[in-house]
Amino acid sequence: MIDFSQSSIMLLRHGMNIQSFDCGDSDLNGFLLDDALHYLDERMAVTYILEYQKQTVAYFCLLNDKVTFDTTDANEKSFWNRFNRKHKIPNLKRRKNYPAAKIGRLAVTTNFAGQGIGRFMLESIKRMLAKKADIGCRFITVDAYSTAFDFYLKNKFQFISTKDEVDSTRLMYFDLKQVPDS
């Protein structure tokens, strides 16, 4: 099993050397190996890598987002009403948009899959974003691959609506108010 006290999560910067990474998905591999630093330079996303035993075993990237509802659409208005009630948003604070951070990408290298690294990264992201220190952020969002729906559901993410239920990726979210204050 992984000894997480021996792992570190680091912000990806120029000059860091990632020799190889294979999570079984060429888009996710290519992002880390070829694109992540361009996204950093353009301030479009920041990438964090998880190092263990001197190897890059996983990564995720984060960017600003919002959870948004088109309340002129009757279906969306009912999702919005349910959402507000579910998350106990006080009437005076109800908005059509709520501040969020998006997990742009998240992947674990195949030879370390199934050992709790994905869960560990989601817990780290939740703790990092729940700190209330730098910027208001209520939700975490992710456009989840269908193959990863159950992974996110097990980690307390939910689907935002049913309108994307036939799509290959679906918008899922997590309410940061579920994280206890530290």
Ligand SMILES: CC(C)(COP(=O)(O)OP(=O)(O)OC[C@H]1O[C@@H](n2cnc3c(N)ncnc32)[C@H](O)[C@@H]1OP(=O)(O)O)[C@@H](O)C(=O)NCCC(=O)NCCS
């Ligand atoms: C999906 C992924 C991130 C999961 O990481 P991981 O380190 O293997 O997952 P963990 O070991 O932390 O699993 C946590 C729990 O989720 C479950 N789980 C993990 N991946 C799953 C999947 N694809 N489908 C269903 N359940 C999954 C595990 O069985 C475990 O359940 P348990 O708590 O009942 O034991 C990883 O397999 C991966 O990188 N896949 C390829 C890229 C990808 O799909 N990324 C997501 C893009 S949205």
